[in-house]
Amino acid sequence: MDPQALTRRDALRLLGLTTAATALRPGLSAAAATGEVKIGLAAEPNTFDPHLTVGRNSQIFIANVYDGLTARDGQGNLVPGLAESWKRLNATTWQFTLRKGVKFHNGDDFNAESVKFTLDRATNPETKATISSELSTIAATEIVNPFTVNVTTKTPDFLLPVRLGELFGLMLSSKHTAAMGKEAIATKPNGTGPFKLVAWTKNEKLLLEANENYWRGAPQVKTLVVRPILEDAARIAALQTGEVDLIAPVPHVRIAELQRNDKLAIKTIAAPRIFHVTIDVRKPPFDNVKVRQALNHAVDVNAIIKTLYFGHGTRLATVVDKGALGYDPSVQPYAYDPNRAKALLAEAGFPNGFETEFDSFTGSIADHSKPAEAIVGYLQKVGIKAKLNVFEFSAFGPRRVQNTTSPLFIYSIGDAYLEPSWVIRWLTQGGLGMHYKNARLDEMLTKIEATDDSKKRAPQYSAVQKLIKDEAPFIFLYQADAAFGMSARVDYTPRPDETQWLYPLRLKG
Amino acid sequence: MRAYIAGRLATAVLVILGVSVVSFFLTFLTGDPAEIMLPPGATAVQIEKFRAEWGFADPLPVQYWRFLKRAVHGDFGVSLRHGQSSLPLIVARLPATLQLTVTAMLLAIVLAVPLGVLAATRRGGPIDLLAMSVALVGQSVPNFWLAIMMILLFAVSWGLLPTSGRGGVAHVVMPAAAIAINLMALLTRLVRSTMIEMLSEDYVRTARAKGLRELFVTSRHALPNALIPLVTVVGLQFGYILGGAVVIETIFTWPGVGLFTIQAILNRDYPVVQAAVFILATAVVLINLAVDLLYVWLDPRIRVT
Numbered sequence: 001m002d003p004q005a006l007t008r009r010d011a012l013r014l015l016g017l018t019t020a021a022t023a024l025r026p027g028l029s030a031a032a033a034t035g036e037v038k039i040g041l042a043a044e045p046n047t048f049d050p051h052l053t054v055g056r057n058s059q060i061f062i063a064n065v066y067d068g069l070t071a072r073d074g075q076g077n078l079v080p081g082l083a084e085s086w087k088r089l090n091a092t093t094w095q096f097t098l099r100k101g102v103k104f105h106n107g108d109d110f111n112a113e114s115v116k117f118t119l120d121r122a123t124n125p126e127t128k129a130t131i132s133s134e135l136s137t138i139a140a141t142e143i144v145n146p147f148t149v150n151v152t153t154k155t156p157d158f159l160l161p162v163r164l165g166e167l168f169g170l171m172l173s174s175k176h177t178a179a180m181g182k183e184a185i186a187t188k189p190n191g192t193g194p195f196k197l198v199a200w201t202k203n204e205k206l207l208l209e210a211n212e213n214y215w216r217g218a219p220q221v222k223t224l225v226v227r228p229i230l231e232d233a234a235r236i237a238a239l240q241t242g243e244v245d246l247i248a249p250v251p252h253v254r255i256a257e258l259q260r261n262d263k264l265a266i267k268t269i270a271a272p273r274i275f276h277v278t279i280d281v282r283k284p285p286f287d288n289v290k291v292r293q294a295l296n297h298a299v300d301v302n303a304i305i306k307t308l309y310f311g312h313g314t315r316l317a318t319v320v321d322k323g324a325l326g327y328d329p330s331v332q333p334y335a336y337d338p339n340r341a342k343a344l345l346a347e348a349g350f351p352n353g354f355e356t357e358f359d360s361f362t363g364s365i366a367d368h369s370k371p372a373e374a375i376v377g378y379l380q381k382v383g384i385k386a387k388l389n390v391f392e393f394s395a396f397g398p399r400r401v402q403n404t405t406s407p408l409f410i411y412s413i414g415d416a417y418l419e420p421s422w423v424i425r426w427l428t429q430g431g432l433g434m435h436y437k438n439a440r441l442d443e444m445l446t447k448i449e450a451t452d453d454s455k456k457r458a459p460q461y462s463a464v465q466k467l468i469k470d471e472a473p474f475i476f477l478y479q480a481d482a483a484f485g486m487s488a489r490v491d492y493t494p495r496p497d498e499t500q501w502l503y504p505l506r507l508k509g
Numbered sequence: 510m511r512a513y514i515a516g517r518l519a520t521a522v523l524v525i526l527g528v529s530v531v532s533f534f535l536t537f538l539t540g541d542p543a544e545i546m547l548p549p550g551a552t553a554v555q556i557e558k559f560r561a562e563w564g565f566a567d568p569l570p571v572q573y574w575r576f577l578k579r580a581v582h583g584d585f586g587v588s589l590r591h592g593q594s595s596l597p598l599i600v601a602r603l604p605a606t607l608q609l610t611v612t613a614m615l616l617a618i619v620l621a622v623p624l625g626v627l628a629a630t631r632r633g634g635p636i637d638l639l640a641m642s643v644a645l646v647g648q649s650v651p652n653f654w655l656a657i658m659m660i661l662l663f664a665v666s667w668g669l670l671p672t673s674g675r676g677g678v679a680h681v682v683m684p685a686a687a688i689a690i691n692l693m694a695l696l697t698r699l700v701r702s703t704m705i706e707m708l709s710e711d712y713v714r715t716a717r718a719k720g721l722r723e724l725f726v727t728s729r730h731a732l733p734n735a736l737i738p739l740v741t742v743v744g745l746q747f748g749y750i751l752g753g754a755v756v757i758e759t760i761f762t763w764p765g766v767g768l769f770t771i772q773a774i775l776n777r778d779y780p781v782v783q784a785a786v787f788i789l790a791t792a793v794v795l796i797n798l799a800v801d802l803l804y805v806w807l808d809p810r811i812r813v814t
Contacts, residue, residue: 046590054546054590054776128562130546133555168548186592202591203602203764204675229673230768231760237660237672363775394540394777401543401553414549422550431553 033210033222035507037490040235040244041500044206044228048189048197049182050170051122051129056365056414059131059167060499064208064224065105066170066191069096069115070161074504076323076418076496078162078454082110082171082192088452091156092139096164098147102215105196108173112143117174119151119164134168158449162417166499194219194503203228220506236485239264245490248500250483252310258485269494270314270322271482272415273366274423277358277375277475280407281436285354292472294344295408296334298382303336304374305478308367312481318468319413319427320420321479323496325454326461327420331469333476341382353383357406364393366480372410375475405433408475418497420461421445424468436473517801521794528790529580529783533573541565542589542777563589576783585787586780590773595780599766599788605675606765609758610750612681613688614743621693622736625700630727632705640697647694652753656687656760673761684761688753692746696739703738707731737808744800748793 045058050066053059071081083096102110119141122129129135137157142150153160163169176190189197194216195208206226212218227244229235232251236258238244250258250266259266277295285291305313314322317333345353358379360372369390376388386408391399399405415423424445428436444464451457469476484494492505543560544551551559560566564575579586585595628640663683664672671680707713708731716726755767762768766785773781 047592049592052592056549059548125562131548133551133559134548136555183593201764203762203768227674227762229762231657231673231762233657234660234673234760234762237665240665241668241672243672392540394542394545397540397544397556401556403553416548416550426550426552429552432556 032212033218033220035221036223036225037221037246037505037507038225038227038244039502040227040229040238040247042228042230042232042235042249044202044226047186048200049185050168050172051127051131052186054130056416056498061226062189063166063170063193063499064195064502065189065193065197066166066172067102067193068165068167068169068171069098070165070169072166072418072495072497072499072501074493074495078165081165081169082115083161083164086161088158089150092153094151094153094157094160095144096149096151096161098149099215100147102192103213104173104176104190104192105211106173106176106190108175108190110171110173110192111146112149113146114171114173115149116141116143117177118170118172121172121177122168131168134163137163156449158452159417159419159422162419166501167416195224214503216503219503221502224502224505239485239487242487245487246492246505247485248482248494250485252308252312252480252483255310255312255483263488265486265488266483267486267492267494268312268481268483269496270479271498272321272323272418272479272496273412273498274316274319274321274415274479275366275368275371275410275412275477276319276427277408277410277477278405278427278434279436279473279475280405280433281473283407285348285350286407288348289471290344290348291350293334293470294341294348294382295379295384295475296472297337297341297344298384299375299378299475299477300336301333301477304371308370308374309478309480312483313478314481315478316476318465318476319423319474320461320465320468321415321418321423324415324418324420324423324461326458326464328462328465331462331465334469334472338378338382345382345384350383353385355385355387356408357389358386359389359391359396359399359406359409361391361393361396361410366412368410368412371477375410400432403431403433409433414498416497420464421448424464427474436471438467438471441467441471514798514802517798521791521798524794525787525790528786529577530573532786533576533779533783534569536774536777536779536782537569537572540777542779545776546589576779580783580787585784588773588778588781590776590778590781595778595784596788598781599769599784602764602766602769603788605763606751606754606758606767609681609684609763609765610688610747610754612685613750613754614692614747616685616689617693617696618739618743620689621696622700622739625697626704626727626732626735628697628701629704629708630723637701640701644694644697647690647697650690652687652691653756653760655690656683656757659683659687660760673763675764684757684763687757687760688750691753692743692750695746696742699739699742700735703735704731707735710734737804740803740807741800744796744803747796751789751793 043057045061046054048062048065050062068081069083071079073079082099082102084099086094086096089095098112104110119138121127122135123138137153137155139152139154144150151160173190177185180188187200194211194214196211198209199207208224210219210222229238235247236254239247255266258264279286279292281287301315305311305315315333317331320327358376360369362369376386379386389406413423413426427434448457448460484492486492489507491508495501543556543565547556547559583596588595588598591598624640628637631637660672663670670683674680713726713731716730755771758765758767759771770785
């Protein structure tokens with residue numbers, strides 16, 4: 001008998017579990033929040049004004065206080081948030097049907113007026129919104145009735161529902177914002193989210209309390225005390241001593257050691273940051289696809305993951321991350337094969353390799369300089385002598401803006417929307433040192449972008465990944481894991497979009 | 510005396526202005542905050558638009574002039590990151606930094622003076638050897654390493670002290686000790702060498718000849734004179750202590766000026782960097798002035814006429 005087959009007893013057990021789970025569910029959501037969890041994070045948000053957030057560390061946290069029109073589930077799928085449903089009326093108009101009966105923390109009603117106010121504020125140049133680039137397609141927001149809004153865009157934008165999610169579509173109360181003023185919103189937010197910000201002493205701690213009237217049901221933990229603990233060693237020490245119950249991130253080098261501690265649990269998830277080396281395809285010899293493929297065969301990416309990330313990373317075949325819509329695991333990464341690389345170089349007319357330059361930088365959110373050193377070393381082995389230039393991140397930025405980067409440079413992009421088209425469009429924008437263009441790719445993406453249904457969009461990305469792999473406009477690298485450390489008191493499952501969404505956090509026992 | 514103080518204050522203004530020029534251009538030489546402030550998906554066009562809107566596209570001298578005009582009114586601009594006026598943000602963090610640095614200084618003095626005196630009076634003995642070993646280790650061990658070791662030992666292994674953050678007295682012990690150790694080592698050496706010098710002076714021999722007890726000779730005659738250079742060194746070291754506080758505040762997430770400034774530098778939050786530089790430079794200059802005046806008062810030999 002096939003041991004994998006479902007036996008009658010298994011079926012009965014499954015049935016029993018399902019019934020129990022169904023019976024428990026309403027009980028859970030009706031229960032009031034209890035207990036306190038202390039959390040240590042590497043950074044705190046710069047502000048709770050969703051339009052003036054700086055850096056991913058702010059955006060991934062403040063969603064705990066607000067809601068977007070759309071949201072993500074634990075697997076990263078787009079699900080309804082403050083909007084119950086949405087549809088594209090025509091190429092440039094999206095209609096959102098809003099959830100009824102939702103209230104802001106101070107009791108204000110959430111309705112179409114809140115949406116119009118929020119989006120008008122975000123797109124008003126006077127707001128000087130730091131996130132305006134993410135909402136730059138929005139032309140106008142129109143109230144159809146108290147629970148329906150139409151958002152028109154300057155050009156067709158299939159991503160609008162995703163943009164208006166938890167990163168850039170957090171909803172404000174118009175009354176509260178007008179009454180409190182700009183500076184006050186930064187520290188006294190009034191959202192519809194699962195937690196209310198009670199107190200905030202910058203650099204010391206944030207105190208959040210459960211929103212008992214949350215529309216998804218009250219969160220299970222009543223009080224969250226969030227401490228910014230910048231130094232990795234101090235943050236881990238705080239977890240080890242029980243000063244905090246949950247920390248993020250845990251540096252890769254410490255994961256194995258902490259996993260041996262049976263009082264702690266470490267959970268990792270592939271973070272949507274896509275590491276890659278941009279190749280300037282305009283400059284010979286990189287205009288030759290064989291040279292670009294040779295570069296990909298030359299670098300032992302698995303060894304880099306193993307040594308620099310202690311195995312906590314995922315090799316990527318292209319620039320589409322594992323959690324993204326339509327990620328196709330059947331597109332295999334380039335094999336590490338220095339002989340093949342040399343053969344390709346010889347075919348391209350460079351049997352003895354060539355000299356070039358490679359830019360990397362320090363001081364950004366993730367380490368790019370160490371992988372860059374490793375890559376340059378691998379290139380050397382197949383005869384490509386790349387001179388490595390290391391910049392400070394904020395000095396490297398202007399080089400990209402002025403398109404004065406070297407023919408090769410390492411970079412990483414966070415796939416905030418988990419949507420390959422967004423990443424690829426950015427990587428082929430023709431600026432910031434990225435100059436790869438392909439008419440067929442463009443056509444494929446345009447077709448995908450005209451498809452509103454994500455289920456129909458997903459399979460179309462397979463061909464895109466194959467094409468990009470073959471064209472090799474980048475040295476494809478990896479995505480690193482994000483690691484969370486927690487004590488035995490709590491249970492938390494990180495989400496694949498990097499968000500520190502604390503609603504599902506619960507105390508054990 | 511008044512003219513002397515006025516002169517010194519005038520020099521102080523020039524020093525602070527010079528520091529502000531240097532820090533302004535140095536921070537700008539390493540890039541502007543556009544890319545750090547915008548979401549990762551921003552395109553080249555959007556980055557340029559942002560730079561123009563915030564005035565980062567203007568030539569540096571223009572930006573510096575704009576900064577200076579406001580700064581003379583005490584307005585260093587609104588923090589790019591926090592959206593609040595930057596000077597009050599820094600001022601609000603001064604008490605935490607003062608608590609830390611003053612504790613560290615007192616700790617260093619309280620430990621160094623007796624140790625140095627004992628080492629000097631028992632020259633070549635085991636206490637001297639111990640004091641000099643402590644001084645050697647204290648001056649050569651990097652304070653960030655010491656800080657992390659202390660966290661591992663006192664917080665993780667022994668559970669005696671909290672790992673980081675600011676709260677009760679227990680919270681200040683490790684960060685203050687990490688800052689103090691270097692200064693303590695320096696002061697121990699200083700006290701020892703000046704005490705040795707003083708103990709061989711004629712007036713000490715006279716005091717001993719009068720039949721005074723050795724303890725009295727050491728504590729009343731030699732020590733006060735040996736402490737005069739200590740005052741100068743402590744004053745001069747204050748700048749270094751503030752520098753050390755930047756590192757130590759970061760390791761312990763101590764919510765002071767140092768931590769706030771380092772974050773501002775990393776984020777290219779110029780208004781905050783400028784306000785911090787102004788406050789810190791002013792503090793160092795004023796403390797040096799105070800030390801000089803104190804010195805004049807303590808030591809009549811160098812009194813200006």
